[in-house]
Amino acid sequence: MRKPNSRNPWAWVPSLYFAEGIPYYAVMTVSVIMFKRLGISNTNVAFYTSLLYLPWAIKPLWSPLIDIFFTKRRWVVTMQLLISFALVGVAFAVSTSNFLLPTLLVFGIIAFGSATHDIAADGLYMLGLDQSKQAAFAGIRNMVYRIAKIVAQGALVVLAGTLEPHLGIPHAWSVTFFVIAVIFISICLYHRFILPYPAEDRSTLKAQSKGVASEFLRSFILFFKRKDIWIIILFLFFYRFAEAQLEKLIQPFLVDGYEKGGLGLATNDIGIVYGTVGAIALIAGGLLGGLVISKKGLRKWLWPMVIIMHTPDLMFIYLSQFQPTSFLIITTAVAFEQFGYGFGFTAYAMYMIYISQGEYKTSHFAICTGIMALGMMLPGMISGKIQELVGYQHFFLWVMISTIPGFIVAALVKIDPEFGKKKTEV
Numbered sequence: 001m002r003k004p005n006s007r008n009p010w011a012w013v014p015s016l017y018f019a020e021g022i023p024y025y026a027v028m029t030v031s032v033i034m035f036k037r038l039g040i041s042n043t044n045v046a047f048y049t050s051l052l053y054l055p056w057a058i059k060p061l062w063s064p065l066i067d068i069f070f071t072k073r074r075w076v077v078t079m080q081l082l083i084s085f086a087l088v089g090v091a092f093a094v095s096t097s098n099f100l101l102p103t104l105l106v107f108g109i110i111a112f113g114s115a116t117h118d119i120a121a122d123g124l125y126m127l128g129l130d131q132s133k134q135a136a137f138a139g140i141r142n143m144v145y146r147i148a149k150i151v152a153q154g155a156l157v158v159l160a161g162t163l164e165p166h167l168g169i170p171h172a173w174s175v176t177f178f179v180i181a182v183i184f185i186s187i188c189l190y191h192r193f194i195l196p197y198p199a200e201d202r203s204t205l206k207a208q209s210k211g212v213a214s215e216f217l218r219s220f221i222l223f224f225k226r227k228d229i230w231i232i233i234l235f236l237f238f239y240r241f242a243e244a245q246l247e248k249l250i251q252p253f254l255v256d257g258y259e260k261g262g263l264g265l266a267t268n269d270i271g272i273v274y275g276t277v278g279a280i281a282l283i284a285g286g287l288l289g290g291l292v293i294s295k296k297g298l299r300k301w302l303w304p305m306v307i308i309m310h311t312p313d314l315m316f317i318y319l320s321q322f323q324p325t326s327f328l329i330i331t332t333a334v335a336f337e338q339f340g341y342g343f344g345f346t347a348y349a350m351y352m353i354y355i356s357q358g359e360y361k362t363s364h365f366a367i368c369t370g371i372m373a374l375g376m377m378l379p380g381m382i383s384g385k386i387q388e389l390v391g392y393q394h395f396f397l398w399v400m401i402s403t404i405p406g407f408i409v410a411a412l413v414k415i416d417p418e419f420g421k422k423k424t425e426v
Helices: 009-037 042-051 054-061 063-068 072-093 100-128 131-136 138-167 169-194 212-224 229-238 241-255 267-296 298-322 327-354 361-401 404-412
Strands: none
Touching: 009 042, 009 072, 009 100, 009 138, 009 169, 009 241, 009 267, 042 241, 042 361, 054 063, 054 100, 054 361, 063 100, 063 212, 063 361, 072 100, 072 169, 100 361, 131 138, 138 169, 138 267, 138 327, 212 361, 229 361, 229 404, 241 267, 241 298, 241 327, 241 361, 241 404, 267 298, 267 327, 298 327, 298 361, 298 404, 327 361
């Protein structure tokens, strides 16, 4: 039976990026609220969960292997299976007496599998769609990636909060991760049969004279020989410098009581405010971002996106200064900030696609996302310590100061005016 080279993108792109989002949010954000509820300090929560970015940061070291060996499709399905088993491992580890180390170790396995899955999934996306469809689906892929956030960080956090009074905090989170595992194995089985087999999805190891090492090195050399490579690296590292710090402290800020400078919300409330309403606002921002780029191009919208992404961080200055008790006010402020972030991040995602064009687009995109992860990991690791030293009020002021590098690097990059525009059919 002939394997389909292509399928309707709606049949696989949304589910692929939902699968890319679930383990990421489980490791990066759901773990934050879980560890906070289990009594871990802000310093340690921010440090350890930021350290889990490491596989995403160093994935360029093995990303060429995804190009060299096997197909992207095969890598995707295999990594989804690994992640499914590791999620079950978290469910067992979190309910043990000395939970921190074993839970972090299993989260590390999920992070490695997820980082590898991201390389292959992004490669399959770029091979399975032409450039115009990539631009058109940029908002869609961001949207379903954020829907994964609603499921993981919203619905499942609400589930954990609902179970906590009945099962206790550790067992409530154990059940929650079993649910995540069931969802993920179902996605894996679906993709085993529905993902396309693009004609270009094959090993890049061609002639026998070319060894694995030479192909591996060639992919790196070609990327770092690009014109203005240092500007590219600075943009990828500093565009989200402020968000890297803000992201790690939003949930602890919502959890901590008024006496600690926080807002004192329950687990269920956080699942609604940040994981559901906030995520929906973020999705809306991403959808709008993809739409406007497909009409006018990335270059036209870069500066508006930089501004709209960073200025709503002011909402957390307001929340920390006045500590409002109104659930509506808190939810609106968080939603406003998340909308801006979703809109602005679309420019970042499209820029990575822009500089990844060429023979090694999969490994080059992985290098981009690796630098991006490093830009999230290093500031995030120290954010908890900064917050505990200066308090929430001064910390969010520091976050606003940290947006300045994002504006500087946006002024330095050069982009083809036509990139990202949807092609009109003649």
